[in-house]
Amino acid sequence: AELRAENSLLRSRVAALEAGEAGEGAAPSDAAVQEMDLAAAMSALRAHASVPRVAAAVGERLADLCADERSRQAAAEAGAIELVMAALRTHSEERVQCKGCAALGTICSGTEGGAEGRQQRAADAGALEAVVAAMRAPPTHA
Numbered sequence: 001a002e003l004r005a006e007n008s009l010l011r012s013r014v015a016a017l018e019a020g021e022a023g024e025g026a027a028p029s030d031a032a033v034q035e036m037d038l039a040a041a042m043s044a045l046r047a048h049a050s051v052p053r054v055a056a057a058v059g060e061r062l063a064d065l066c067a068d069e070r071s072r073q074a075a076a077e078a079g080a081i082e083l084v085m086a087a088l089r090t091h092s093e094e095r096v097q098c099k100g101c102a103a104l105g106t107i108c109s110g111t112e113g114g115a116e117g118r119q120q121r122a123a124d125a126g127a128l129e130a131v132v133a134a135m136r137a138p139p140t141h142a
Helices: 002-018 030-034 038-047 052-065 069-077 080-090 094-108 115-124 127-136
Strands: none
Touching: 002 038, 030 052, 038 052, 038 069, 038 080, 052 069, 052 080, 052 094, 069 080, 069 094, 069 115, 080 094, 080 115, 080 127, 094 115, 094 127, 115 127
16 A cells, blocks of 8 residues: 555656656646546645645546546545545635535445445535535635
8 A cells, every 4th residue: 555655646746747847746737637547646635735726636636537436436445535625624715615526526426335335424524514615605716
């Protein structure tokens, strides 16, 4: 597991460099995030949790990846629900809230095995309250 996480981090760094970003630990571009697999996207969010642009891009990528029902359970087991919840709690920007809620909805969708567990996991993490708060928040314009 430790080697996988390190490999994912290295892949995200390579993607950032290929996207023209310089510097050690530079946040990946939105385009680079959209090319990442699940592990790399989650590593990017862990490494750049303080960057709202990365949080929004990863939320969007997770929603895309989890459109495939086989990926939903893998994402949940890898901690995607908790990672997205941390981003929602950290960033009030409308784009982060929107993309984060979309990611949660996609990860928790479906009726296949594991769907109820994912839904309960999200509820236990405070997702219902976070989604309602995002819906009630006044729009922000950047």
